[in-house]
Amino acid sequence: MDNSEDEVEEDETEWRSGFVDSALLSPVAAPGPSLNKTSGPTPAHRVILHFDLDCFYAQVEMIRNPALRDIPLGIQQKYIIVTCNYVAREQGLTKLMSVTDAKEKCPQLVLVNGEDLTHYREMSYKVTELLMSYCPLVERLGFDENFMDVTEMVERRLAQTPESNKFSFKGNVYNHVSADVTASDYPRLALGSHIAAELREAIHSKLGLTGCAGIATNKLLAKLVSGTFKPNQQTTLLPENLSDIVGCLSSLRKVPGVGHQTAKKLQALGLVSIQDLQRFPLNELVTEFGGPVAQRLKNLAIGVDDSPVTPTGAPQSLSDEDSFKKMSSTKEVLEKIQQLLSSLVERMNKDGRQPQTFRLTIRRYSATNKWFSRESRQCPIPNHIGQKIISVPVFSCNISVGSSDEAVEQLVPLAMKLFHKMVDSSAAFHLTLINVCFSNLQTRGAAASGKGSIASFFTHSTSPKRTQICTSQRQDDSSLSGESHCMDHQLSAHSRITPRTTQNTVTTESPCSSEAALHGLKWKQSSVVAAVEDPPLRKAYSSTARSDPDEKSNTVTHQLPPNVDPEVFKLLPVEIQKELLSPAYVNSLPSTSTSPSAPVEVPDVPHITKNKSPQSFTDLQNTEDIKEAVNELDPSYRLTTVDHKRPPGTSALSGENVMEGWRLSLPRSSDCEFPGNVDPEVFSELPPDVQRELMSEWKQQKPVLKTPSSRKPARSLLTKDRKAAGKGSQANSLLKYFKPS
C-alpha cells in the first residue's frame, strides 16, 4: 500500500495543508485547545527558511585555528566526539561517536576539547543577529540552527523584482532537476530560495561560516528539506513533493518533535513508519497522548505544521554544568560549584540582567538508567546578592566594583544549602553531574539601564538605527518600505563589508557612551584591578554590604583544603566546614580524572600503539607531526592541552585571591565540638535562619537541614507572557549575545 497514485496523494495533502495552515479556517484544530497558541493568524502560505550550519563546533574551531582546516578534526566533550569536520567524516566518523571508536576509524584524528561553549555561543548569536538584521522573525533551535519567516520579504520582492528573477530557483529543488523546474508556479518559494542564497552568502562572507538552508512553506518541511544536500547547499521543497519528503523518513524518530519517549509510545501502538502514523485513527492517538499532541502528531505525519516562527530573543536562563564519572565528597562538590558559579556569574554579568532564581541540578549515579533522573532544587536569590552579580559602574569611571566575586562567595553557600536538600552527605553518594542555573532574569532598572541598551550598540557591528528598525518592528506591516530599504541596502552591500567602527555613530547618542564602550572589559578590570590593585576601593564598597570590622590573620587558610576560599568557607554551615576539614577530606583524592581541567590528550599515543595494527606507527608519526606543526603555528593554541574552560589563574575563588575580613578561628584538631570552634562575632553576623540551623545541629549532632524559615517566593504569573513582555525590552539585552567578548 505505498503511495501508488502520486498525484492523488499530493493533491490531498496539499489540500489539507492549505486547510490546516490557514488559521482563519482551521476547523481541524478548532475542537481541541489549539496547540500553538499563536495569537495572530498565520498567513495562508508562508515562506519559511531553515538554516543549519555545517558541523558548527568544528567550523568555529577551524576559524580559530586555520591549521585545523585540512586535517581530520573532532570536537570532544568527555568521551564523545560531538561533531567533526568533513575531512573526518570522509573517513567514516559521525556525530556522537565515542572517542574510542573515532580513533579506531581515524587514528590521525585531532581532537579539540569542546566542553566550554563560550566561543560557540558567541558565534551562534552572531549568526542569529545577522539573520535578524534582514528580518526580525528569527527563531533559534540550538546553537546552529535558525528558522526564519520571510513571507513578507518575499511579498515585497514579488512586487519589486523583475520577472525573470521570480522564475528561477537558487540551489537544489527537492526531487527535481533545478534547471528543469517550472518555477513560475512557485514564485514565492523561488524568491525564498534567492533570499536563502543571499543570507548564506552573507553568513559566509561576514562570519566565515558555511551551512545548509531549506526553503518550504512551514518549519517542519523547511527543516526536513534543509538536510537533503549536505554540506553547504540549500534545497527548496515544492508543495507537490510534500508527500515525498515526509514519506522518505526512515522512522518516526526522524520527525522533529518525536523524541525518544514519543517514539516508544508510538511503537507500542504498533507504529513504526510515517505511513503507519498517517493511517492510524486519530481517536486512538488521542487516548494515548491527549487531543493537542495527537493532532499535532497526525499533522506532522502529513507534513503539516502551522506553528509560527517565534522570535527567540535573549535566553531565559543561563546555566553551566559539568559531568563526571564520580563525585562523592562534599569538598569536591563545593569546589565544582565554585568553579561553575564563577563562570556563570561572569556570563550573567555580561548579560546585564539580574537573575531572581537560582537552581542547582544534580544527576546521581545509578547502574540502571544512567542518563535520566536529574533532581533539582531552586530558591529565590536575595536581592542584595543578585545585585552583586551585576557589577555596578562607579560614578563616571569605567572601573566597576568587583562585586562579582562577592556574589559568587554568597551564592556558594546558597547552592550548598540546595545541595543538602537533595543529598544527605552523611551517607555515601555518587554524583555524575552538577548544573547551576540562573533564571527569572530581570532587566535592570529603567534609569540605570545604560549598560544593557547602550553598550549593546557599541559592541555591535551594525548601526543602531538599523537594529532599531529591525528589532522593534515586529510584524507590523506599516513600515514595509523601511524594512525593505534596510534589507536591500544590506543585500546589495554585502559584497563589501564595512563594520562601521561603531564609536562615532553612537557617541552622539549618549553621554555615557565611553562608559558603555568599555563594558566588554569590565569584568577583567573588576577582578584584577579592584581585587588586587585597588583594595581600598573594593573594601569601601564591600563594607556597605557586610559589617566587616577589621582584617584578621590568615591562620586558618593553611588548614583549609586547597581551592577553598576562606571567605566562602566562613559562610558555610559549620557541619560542612567540619566535613571539609576532616582528615578524610584533606587527604582525599584530587583524582577526578575526568575533570575538565585534565588535559585532553591528542592523540592518545599508548592507546593507538596498543590498539592498532603495526602500521599505525606511521600514522602516529604523522599525527605527532601535525600536532607539532599546529602548535607551532599558534602557540596560544595547544592541541595537547586544549582546555578552553578556564585559563589558569582566572578563577575568582582561587586560593590566592584572599579576601579580607574573615575571622573564623578553628583549632587544628578540626573535628571536635563546634561551639568552641566558632567565633561568636562571626556567628552573630550569620543570617538568622542559618544561626537557627547551626544551633539545632549542635544540639542534635545531626544534620537538620530543613529550614523552617520562610520560603515564600510568592510567585504568581511567570509562565505565559513571553511574547509581550519579552520582545520590547528583550531586544536590547539580546544584542549582548551577538558580540565578541
Added chain:
DNA sequence: CTGGGCATCT
C-alpha cells in the same frame, strides 16, 4: 563510554 545547553509544558 551520551555532551552541554536551551525551551516548553505540566
Added chain:
DNA sequence: AGATGCC
C-alpha cells in the same frame, strides 16, 4: 520539580 525534546 520533573519530563520531554532539540541541537
